[in-house]
Amino acid sequence: MNLYRSHNCGELNLNHINKDVYISGWVNKKRDHGGLLFIDLRDEYGITQCVVNSDNSKFKILESLKLESVIKISGKVIRRSDDTINKSLPTGEIEVLSRNIEILSESEQIPFQVAVDDDSPEDLRLKYRYLDLRREKNHKNIILRSKIINSIRQKMINRGFLEIQTPILTASSPEGARDFLVPSRLHKGKFYALPQAPQIFKQLLMIANFDKYFQIAPCFRDEDARADRSPGEFYQLDFEMAFVEQNDIFQTIEPVLFEIFSENSKCSVSKPPFKIIKYKDSISLYGTDKPDLRNPLIINDATKSFIKSGFKIFEENIEKGFVVKAIKTPGSSSKPRGWFDKLNNWARNEGQKGLGYIIFENNEFKGPIANNLKEENLRTLKDLLDLENGDSIFFICDEENNASKFASIARTKLCNELGLLEKNIFKFCWIVDFPMFELDPQTKKIDFSHNPFSMPQGGMDSLVNKDPLEILAWQFDIVCNGVELSSGAIRNHKLDIMIKAFEIAGYSKDDLRDRFGSLSEAFKFGAPPHGGSAPGIDRILMLIAEEENLREVVAFPMNQQAEDLMMRSPNFVSSNSLDELGIDLKPEKKKKLT
């Protein structure tokens, strides 16, 4: 017998009629009729209406009791009369006729309403996160998170993966992001770093003959936040497999993602095998390496149709080396002139040169650009884009990189304007064949474009014989509805290839040893070919919960300034603590303290 409840607040129904029960929970709402008081009692499982008559000894106290107080009510389950049934509650056919009532914990006035989902300011919600998390939607998101993480574990374990923990206090690594540093007391002046990802550890686990590893891994990066990027910490489904090629990884993780999404959402989900798109093709078709495939529009290169076309502005720009990107929008020719002009203005407001257009209707080309174009150019355009009556085409003429970037934004804008985005579906794709190296536009130096752990396609032969900028890596991203869920790769497990790759990127053997000493040392003692990936848990949740912001799927998130308003972190520490660590603050920082 539990002291506090015989049943929870979500389970009582007609089967319990006339039973004596006792339930505990929060006072969600009260409706006071003077001679009779309704209390909606809430716990995690649901809401049960309790009736208190005015002859009850606690009646007066309950009338003045604040919402969100925690009480225990015992009484009899009774059937509601037909006209008082509440169909929106699972417990709506019954109510508890209250006898004894015990106040377990009285609440003060709450800073925002819990029972009503108002848009209270986020900093207030974060400061009182435990109240915020009582609200139905937020509560459900955290329950969903728990369910999904559990389900991921089961699915990975069932596929033969071992869950292995890796250190949180580790060494600063020379990876891309800023490290969080933790000062060492025993070694004054030295610092631990929190892992940006368990990258090196998981590769070392492969070398240690753990065939399939995974972990729901916390990752720490000291970078600025975005709506889809938590400041400080986030979680990845980190996994790695030995003796595999790229396709083995795809085949392993695709069903996991498919099942996670389809089991937890009403939307339909791409069935494995997922579409595979080469990086280069993604850039030319979508202008981005994380395309949203729910958007049916694609980008074409129409530069050729504008060479010596009679349309002066584009002609001259092409001679400067610019390109022309074209987006065909079916069924848009009937839009009024103002719609096209509005889009052109939008482009200019985005800091672009403009968004030209041609309308194709009744086998005729219309619009200001069409009037300037020669007949044969219009014909090549028609063939290139496979134009049909009712289509219109939008043009962006700019230097390649910018044209591509803006075409991507315009593609999204046009899709939204025309309401073309496919609804209630998760569309996955792999982006593969990323370039191994890229040219830093500032320094004109060659550097790793994604990550230095990836195996170059063609191995040593490519590194020796190919133009570095032509070399592709066994590197892949998984993208869902325009969100990059993860990066992965077949890793470079051969020391000589790694030395050569680093040399191309301008790093010496010593640099390699300094930066990745543990790994390059381990490669000397027999390393299996291996690869893996690390889908972001928070982003998966965001997609499934259909939230625009990561904070909505994290129990205790920090704000954009990387502060925890509830715990008041980060914060100053005592001078004793600093002394113990051998740390002295700079004078100007000290000043701010006082």
Next chain:
RNA sequence: GGGGGUGUAGUUCAGUUGGUUAGAACGCCUGCCUGUCACGCAGGAGGCCGCGAGUUCGAGUCUCGUCACUCCCGCCA
């Protein structure tokens, strides 16, 4: 580090070309009410209009600065 947006009651918001005592809804308090479930009715309290300068006879409103939150760029192998 840079750019945009927001800031008025506990909360969500309105507030006209600068012009009486700054409003509404929800919440809160008091009273009434035995069938509500967004309970109802009557009354009431609650405001450094983010903060600080400035312009003006007069500033919630205009200008400048500053702070907070948020979104974006940079950054995120």
